[in-house]
Amino acid sequence: MFEFLLRMGDNTLVLGHRVSEWCGHAPVLEEDIALANIALDMIGQTRLWLGLAGEVEGQGRDADALAFRRDAWDFRNLLLVERPNRDFGHTLMRQFLFDLWHHERLSDLCLSEDDRVAGIAAKCVKEADYHLERSKDLIIRLGDGSAESHRKMQDALDALWPYVGEMFSDDTLDIEMNEAGIAPLPSSQRPRFDKALSATLALATLIRPESNFAQMGGRSGTHTEDLGHMLATMQFLQRAYPDARW
Amino acid sequence: MYAQEVKSTGKGIKTHEEMSAEERDFQVRIDAGEKIEPKDWMPDGYRKNLVRQISQHGHSEVVGQLPEGNWITRAPTLERKAILLAKVQDEAGHGLYLYSAAETLGVSRADLIDDLLSGKAKYSSIFNYPTLNWADMGAVGWLVDGAAIVNQVALQRTSYGPYSRAMVRICKEESFHARQGFDIMMKMSSGTAAQKAMAQDALNRLWWPALMMFGPTDADSVHSAQSMAWKIKVMTNDEGRQKFVDQTIPQIEYLGLEVPDSAAKLNPKTGHYEFSDPDWAEFFEVLKGNGPCNVDRLRARNKAHDDGAWFRDGLMAHTKKQQIAAE
Numbered sequence: 001m002f003e004f005l006l007r008m009g010d011n012t013l014v015l016g017h018r019v020s021e022w023c024g025h026a027p028v029l030e031e032d033i034a035l036a037n038i039a040l041d042m043i044g045q046t047r048l049w050l051g052l053a054g055e056v057e058g059q060g061r062d063a064d065a066l067a068f069r070r071d072a073w074d075f076r077n078l079l080l081v082e083r084p085n086r087d088f089g090h091t092l093m094r095q096f097l098f099d100l101w102h103h104e105r106l107s108d109l110c111l112s113e114d115d116r117v118a119g120i121a122a123k124c125v126k127e128a129d130y131h132l133e134r135s136k137d138l139i140i141r142l143g144d145g146s147a148e149s150h151r152k153m154q155d156a157l158d159a160l161w162p163y164v165g166e167m168f169s170d171d172t173l174d175i176e177m178n179e180a181g182i183a184p185l186p187s188s189q190r191p192r193f194d195k196a197l198s199a200t201l202a203l204a205t206l207i208r209p210e211s212n213f214a215q216m217g218g219r220s221g222t223h224t225e226d227l228g229h230m231l232a233t234m235q236f237l238q239r240a241y242p243d244a245r246w
Numbered sequence: 247m248y249a250q251e252v253k254s255t256g257k258g259i260k261t262h263e264e265m266s267a268e269e270r271d272f273q274v275r276i277d278a279g280e281k282i283e284p285k286d287w288m289p290d291g292y293r294k295n296l297v298r299q300i301s302q303h304g305h306s307e308v309v310g311q312l313p314e315g316n317w318i319t320r321a322p323t324l325e326r327k328a329i330l331l332a333k334v335q336d337e338a339g340h341g342l343y344l345y346s347a348a349e350t351l352g353v354s355r356a357d358l359i360d361d362l363l364s365g366k367a368k369y370s371s372i373f374n375y376p377t378l379n380w381a382d383m384g385a386v387g388w389l390v391d392g393a394a395i396v397n398q399v400a401l402q403r404t405s406y407g408p409y410s411r412a413m414v415r416i417c418k419e420e421s422f423h424a425r426q427g428f429d430i431m432m433k434m435s436s437g438t439a440a441q442k443a444m445a446q447d448a449l450n451r452l453w454w455p456a457l458m459m460f461g462p463t464d465a466d467s468v469h470s471a472q473s474m475a476w477k478i479k480v481m482t483n484d485e486g487r488q489k490f491v492d493q494t495i496p497q498i499e500y501l502g503l504e505v506p507d508s509a510a511k512l513n514p515k516t517g518h519y520e521f522s523d524p525d526w527a528e529f530f531e532v533l534k535g536n537g538p539c540n541v542d543r544l545r546a547r548n549k550a551h552d553d554g555a556w557f558r559d560g561l562m563a564h565t566k567k568q569q570i571a572a573e
């Protein structure tokens with residue numbers, strides 16, 4: 001259960017952090033504001049998931065202790081969300097792929113037999129719904145926009161595609177969670193994801209990459225090189241001044 | 247303040263006799279406390295001054311995202327990160343309100359932004375100073391937003407309707423900005439020795455630049471008389487600075503920090519604090535572009551703009567396609 005909650009909370013923690021890196025540097029003011037909104041939602045969701053994770057663990061760690069005092073191998077997020085921002089196209093495509101998965105995931109978790117999980121999911125799904133609508137809209141407009149915006153979005157999709165498969169892979173923890181009625185198997189979401197993905201890509205005139213190769217490891221703690229750098233920044237104050245309260 | 251370098255015609259104020267009939271009616275309305283609205287007649291000088299002042303104010307909000315954005319990825323707790331993000335997001339929103347207010351005067355946001363990016367337009371000198379430790383996030387909210395509030399509260403009474411209404415909206419959000427800053431300062435100054443040292447360091451560095459936000463001394467700001475007559479400006483630079491010092495020094499003492507000005511003391515007769523002049527030579531250097539961060543701030547805004555060109559163009563191309571398809 002603890003690990004499962006980390007998987008949920010670390011996704012929003014890491015993605016929220018990546019999105020917050022844009023603050024003040026977005027292509028237009030409206031996007032600065034929109035990205036800050038998304039990052040804020042992600043941080044809020046993180047506090048719920050990691051807060052519950054700390055409770056379940058029962059070692060006296062709260063959401064901040066989990067966020068700021070674990071090293072990379074203890075993180076359980078998808079590799080997708082730690083991919084660097086690169087350009088705005090990558091950022092939007094990463095968000096779209098995540099939102100598409102996340103919205104389905106949260107919708108399923110609303111039916112969890114664990115009331116606490118269902119409660120958090122019910123709160124988060126409303127935000128995820130809004131994020132997904134925004135993401136879809138931008139992917140369609142930029143995919144079917146100028147030649148350059150089309151190319152950028154296709155490049156982003158191609159580059160991020162190897163990180164999609166991990167969202168739908170089942171491991172022993174997933175099987176346990178499924179049997180306990182806490183969370184359905186990730187693989188069960190794939191058909192819905194594929195269908196929604198195709199619909200948006202068609203409107204965006206983007207082409208789904210053919211390869212089914214998937215980079216794996218994030219959910220069990222083997223990350224890309226990027227996560228360590230992100231944590232070095234994010235955790236700096238808590239690590240450098242361990243006695244301080246902020 | 248957020249518009250420190252507003253130059254008006256500099257010809258001095260006309261007497262009622264020297265004014266045309268239109269100018270006289272206009273001045274009478276202003277003196278009576280009426281608001282001027284976009285469609286009303288207004289002197290060219292009034293329009294020009296307002297455009298400069300409002301756009302400088304807007305640019306300050308936009309560039310003002312950067313010093314605090316510098317610490318968002320290093321915020322020490324999830325709650326602090328959320329508060330800081332929400333605060334910086336507000337500043338971007340303030341930029342939007344102000345650009346919209348400027349647009350009611352017949353300029354376009356795109357042109358205003360071009361002037362910012364080329365270095366032609368100014369923004370507040372304060373944002374050309376760096377944020378070097380976490381307590382700066384406290385000091386910026388407390389001192390910088392605190393100083394801005396002194397000015398913006400007064401500007402709610404400004405004569406131009408859209409500007410005045412933008413100030414009313416902005417002031418509602420600003421008190422949260424100052425409070426979260428002071429809250430960080432409280433935590434830091436009552437924390438570990440290292441935290442307290444950070445708090446003092448932040449105060450020492452930002453105190454003088456905060457005083458400079460109000461602009462040069464009244465004796466040196468020859469252009470403000472006309473702006474005051476038009477109620478574009480509603481408080482002199484020195485009045486604002488005094489008000490700020492009077493409210494802030496007791497807060498410094500409450501925090502248990504040292505006032506970075508050894509000459510600062512309360513004058514029991516006036517009830518006001520006496521304090522030293524900031525280094526005005528430094529102030530004018532910063533305005534000229536020689537502050538510690540002028541180059542970096544403009545480079546960051548230019549990069550954001552240039553890197554985002556394909557995004558803006560892509561969205562426009564899509565809209566065009568939709569319009570053609572609809573025809």
Ligand SMILES: [Fe+2]
Pocket residue numbers: 307336337340416
């Ligand atoms: Fe503001």
Ligand SMILES: [Fe+2]
Pocket residue numbers: 307310337391394
């Ligand atoms: Fe501000």
Ligand SMILES: [Fe+2]
Pocket residue numbers: 337391419420423
């Ligand atoms: Fe503010």
